[in-house]
Amino acid sequence: MSEQEKGGGHITAGMDEREKVEQTADRLRDELLLTLEELDRRRERAMDVRYQVRHALDKNRDVLMKAGGVALGMLVLSMGYSWWKSRHREELLWKHRREALRRAWDHPDRLASHAEERPIGIELGRKLVLIFASTLASALAKSAVKTLVPPSPEPQAPEGKKRLGLRINHSPAHA
Numbered sequence: 001m002s003e004q005e006k007g008g009g010h011i012t013a014g015m016d017e018r019e020k021v022e023q024t025a026d027r028l029r030d031e032l033l034l035t036l037e038e039l040d041r042r043r044e045r046a047m048d049v050r051y052q053v054r055h056a057l058d059k060n061r062d063v064l065m066k067a068g069g070v071a072l073g074m075l076v077l078s079m080g081y082s083w084w085k086s087r088h089r090e091e092l093l094w095k096h097r098r099e100a101l102r103r104a105w106d107h108p109d110r111l112a113s114h115a116e117e118r119p120i121g122i123e124l125g126r127k128l129v130l131i132f133a134s135t136l137a138s139a140l141a142k143s144a145v146k147t148l149v150p151p152s153p154e155p156q157a158p159e160g161k162k163r164l165g166l167r168i169n170h171s172p173a174h175a
Contacts, residue, residue, distance in 0.1 A: 045051050
């Protein structure tokens, strides 16, 4: 059998088994240290807020620029609209008054509203939904209060013997 058939190569041809094992251990130790250093570097980057923000800004710069442009455009438009509205406030007020007079003339029975009257079924359904929603909300609030507020230590009176009036605590004062 030749040297290469035994498992040795031309690099380790002159070494005995101990030296081969030591060299392999050194190589594995160096690779492990490099891996640990890389993991440490990645951990530091993951915990570094400045790096994360910089990285996110670099990665999403075009999206952020577009969003900033849209926000700036909306700000300019809203400022322009408020300026225009303040300049034409008197004109708008007279326009609203004319519309109100026209509505009052067309429908004198509905002076306060410019909406068409809804059918009775829709109004009844809307009111029932509001009643149900308010009942559900009050029940949820009561159960939340019961879970958040601890029960009182006083034993409650039986159903038939409830006392009316003020309840005064006659416990002794503590110094």
